[in-house]
Amino acid sequence: MNPYKNIVSRLLATPCLACLAVPARHRGFCAACEEELPWQPPGCERCGVALTGVWPDDLSTTRFRPPAPLCSRCLHQAPVFDQCRCTFAYEPPVSDMIRRFKDNAGFAEYRALSNCFTEHFLSFHDDHRVPLPDLLVPVPLHASRLRARGFNQALLLARRLSRQTGIPVLADSCLRQAGTPQRGLNAEDRQHNMRGVFRPLTAPALTPGRHLAIIDDVVTTTATTQAMASVMRNYAATRIDVWALARSNHQTES
Ligand SMILES: [Zn+2]
Ligand SMILES: [Zn+2]
Numbered sequence: 001m002n003p004y005k006n007i008v009s010r011l012l013a014t015p016c017l018a019c020l021a022v023p024a025r026h027r028g029f030c031a032a033c034e035e036e037l038p039w040q041p042p043g044c045e046r047c048g049v050a051l052t053g054v055w056p057d058d059l060s061t062t063r064f065r066p067p068a069p070l071c072s073r074c075l076h077q078a079p080v081f082d083q084c085r086c087t088f089a090y091e092p093p094v095s096d097m098i099r100r101f102k103d104n105a106g107f108a109e110y111r112a113l114s115n116c117f118t119e120h121f122l123s124f125h126d127d128h129r130v131p132l133p134d135l136l137v138p139v140p141l142h143a144s145r146l147r148a149r150g151f152n153q154a155l156l157l158a159r160r161l162s163r164q165t166g167i168p169v170l171a172d173s174c175l176r177q178a179g180t181p182q183r184g185l186n187a188e189d190r191q192h193n194m195r196g197v198f199r200p201l202t203a204p205a206l207t208p209g210r211h212l213a214i215i216d217d218v219v220t221t222t223a224t225t226q227a228m229a230s231v232m233r234n235y236a237a238t239r240i241d242v243w244a245l246a247r248s249n250h251q252t253e254s
């Protein structure tokens with residue numbers, strides 16, 4: 001065995017995106033870092049938030065048991081979408097990588113995270129025998145944000161997912177109008193703040209009876225995706241899923 005070949009291939013290998021020390025495997029991470037990534041646990045059956053206790057306190061003394069684990073918010077009011085699934089918890093190093101991707105066009109981060117996202121998406125549909133959606137619908141950015149950033153991260157995620165699954169992307173489903181920033185608002189205020197932010201556009205692909213998957217990068221309180229899902233319900237979609245790269249399990253963070 002040629003020892004130089006080993007050294008050269010180590011020098012040429014792309015380093016792991018999390019530790020920057022060890023050569024990466026196919027997903028962009030070394031084996032140890034990949035194991036340590038903050039994969040999102042199954043959580044609430046509807047909105048996907050991680051659950052700390054199985055049942056909320058106010059139900060623990062009653063004989064009522066819901067058929068599937070739901071968070072207290074979904075028990076109180078069912079979300080507009082059918083199901084939200086996220087690949088990661090919005091925690092380091094994934095949260096840092098998403099920021100590098102969005103703020104500095106970190107496309108190595110984007111490739112690594114979107115590969116994990118696609119694998120999660122496909123294995124979920126396979127394991128749960130849920131049919132694949134008919135269309136991928138990325139959450140649009142407001143025009144001024146799009147100009148400043150130069151790209152819509154949700155559209156990039158949807159396009160990569162589309163390339164690997166063959167599911168078409170519907171990029172112009174609706175227009176995002178200027179809203180008050182969500183930072184610092186609680187879940188209820190965020191939902192109120194998002195009302196009327198998305199204006200539907202004429203989209204011939206949105207015929208009634210479609211199964212749609214809304215694609216976003218980070219889900220926090222679900223206010224944005226619920227506002228978008230309300231617009232999609234107007235097209236008589238039979239099922240609306242939400243797929244995001246990461247989920248904040250602390251619902252008041254931005
Ligand atoms: Zn590593
Ligand atoms: Zn929930």
